[in-house]
Amino acid sequence: MDFNDSLEEAAFRAEARTWLAAHAPAHELPVGAKMPDTEEADRGRAWMRELYAGGWSGLTFPKALGGRGLSGIEAVIFAEEEGKYHLPKGPFTSIGTGMALPVIAKHGNDEQRARFIEATLKGDITWCQLFSEPAAGSDLAGLRTKAVRADDGSGDWIVNGQKVWSSWAHLTDWGILVVRTDPTVPKHKGLTFFVVDMKTLGIETRPIRQISGASEFNETFLTDVRIPDANRLGAEGEGWACCMTVLMSERLGSGAHRSGIEPLLDFAAATPDGHGGTMLDDRSIRQQFAEALAEEQGERFFQARLRTMVSKGENPGALAGMVKLAYASRYQKTNGLALELRGLAGIAPEAGDTATGNVQYDYIYSTVMRIAGGADEVLRNQIAERVLGMPGEVRMDKDVPFEKLKG
Incomplete structure (x- = not known):
């Protein structure tokens, strides 16, 4: 290639x-x-x-x-x-363009594509992701938010439950939502996917204050929320396939286009080494940069390969998880290296040192990437089983109806 x-x-x-x-x-x-x-x-x-x-x-x-x-x-x-x-x-725009639009384009009907795609591209509609729950994060298929048909013959759905870690849900217009519509089948098969207007009666968002001081994540509560059947993507019970489309797009786009090494080189060149030079003069530092750059370039080329597969209509499947897994680890490692370059200033920067403050924020946020879009451990399991062909873990709940699983 x-x-x-x-x-x-x-x-x-x-x-x-x-x-x-x-x-x-x-x-x-x-x-x-x-x-x-x-x-x-x-x-x-x-x-x-x-x-x-x-x-x-x-x-x-x-x-x-x-x-x-x-x-x-x-x-x-x-x-x-x-x-x-x-x-x-950030997520305020990328959830729409990188998650909502791919699933609408693939699983939506012509009316839904015409309604949402252009309006999202224009910035007229913004999106949040309503997937994770307090008891269903890494095991998303264990979600308990449920939807039942309204008893008035309208065909609408009534949704009750709670979502968490909903980025920007307090400011966005629409959400992509996965819920349980059939508890009598195994957990992956009883899910259905919707798009929901975040101004719908019964939706409440509560921002979560983070260690960084920001509050971009939310708890989202859904109480007797009525969603028209016209807002369903795909068939009833095909929610898991829709989720996989979203997650593949998210993982394939992780860290896709912004170099983590170039700004780090500039940062090192601007950091004195205490001996009349800069941290960039240190051989061990340059060695770490070289290793990080090699990882970044390898990931970039592998990502290009997977995107070529997608452009040909092929499904990368669990290979997309390799991109996200590699990026999350590298993102945390390079930000940690940047803090080490600053020495004590990395712990307590002087007033006005915005560069170090930004690195501190990025390092704190980098821990999120080890979980968001699939925890490291989950992705390693998927890669081991679906890419390398290793034996799968024993799953006692695989063929058990969800309603019979112990909470």
């Missing part, structure tokens, strides 16, 4: 760089700035509108749905160039 740009790809990259140079700087977030989440959300919407207006949003979606009908490789090239700017592209 050739990882260098073809002539056509090089021309596309140059076009993307030119457009981004003209439009991205006005939307970049100030380095070290702390802002209300409402302002960050507004900035995210503004950047999505800019992308859409410039023809750079939803590159792989058909033109009829607001995209450009381009290949996956071109989308990767643009994302690589976009990743060079510090833009408002």
Whole structure:
């Protein structure tokens, strides 16, 4: 596989760089700035509108749905160039473009695709993910939020339950929701997938204060929430297949386009070593950088391989988990290295040292990535069993109806 740009790809990259140079700087977030989440959300919407207006949003979606009908490789090239700017592209925007739209595109009907895809690309609709629960995180199929048909003949569903770790749920417009609709079958088979308006009566979000000081995660309570059957994606009982589409997209996109080494090199070059030079002059530091860079490049090339599979209509399956597993480990390791470079300042930076403050935040947040989108241990099990063909763990609940499982 050739990882260098073809002539056509090089021309596309140059076009993307030119457009981004003209439009991205006005939307970049100030380095070290702390802002209300409402302002960050507004900035995210503004950047999505800019992308859409410039023809750079939803590159792989058909033109009829607001995209450009381009290949996956071109989308990767643009994302690589976009990743060079510090833009408002966190979960507030990426859950919509990277999770909601892939599952709607694959499992939704024509009416749902027409309703949600272009509006999301424009920034008119933002999304949250309503998957994890207090007792169903790594074992998502053990979720207990349930939906039953309304008894008034409308065909609507009545949902009751609780979700947790719902990023930006307090500010987003819609949610992708998986619930249990049939407890009489094994846990993976009785799930159904919906999209839900977050302003629906009976939905309550409670922000969770995190160790970083931010509150982007939420508890979400659903009490007698009525959802029209028209908001169901896929058939009743096909919720697990929809979840796998979402999780594959999330894992395949983990750390895809922003280098963790380039800013680290700049950070080391700006950190004195106490002997008249910088930390970049230290041989052991350069060795660690070289190892981290090799890991990053290997992951980038492997990711390109999997994206090529997707562009050909193939399903990477558990291979996508390898991308997320590698990225989460590397992200934590490189941020830890950055703190070590700062010495005591890494523990107690001086006032105004926003660079170190940002690294501290990233290091704290890096622990999240070892769990979000699939815990390390779960991904290792999947890779061992489905990629390497090793014997599976004994699962006593595999063929047991969910209602007969002990809580």
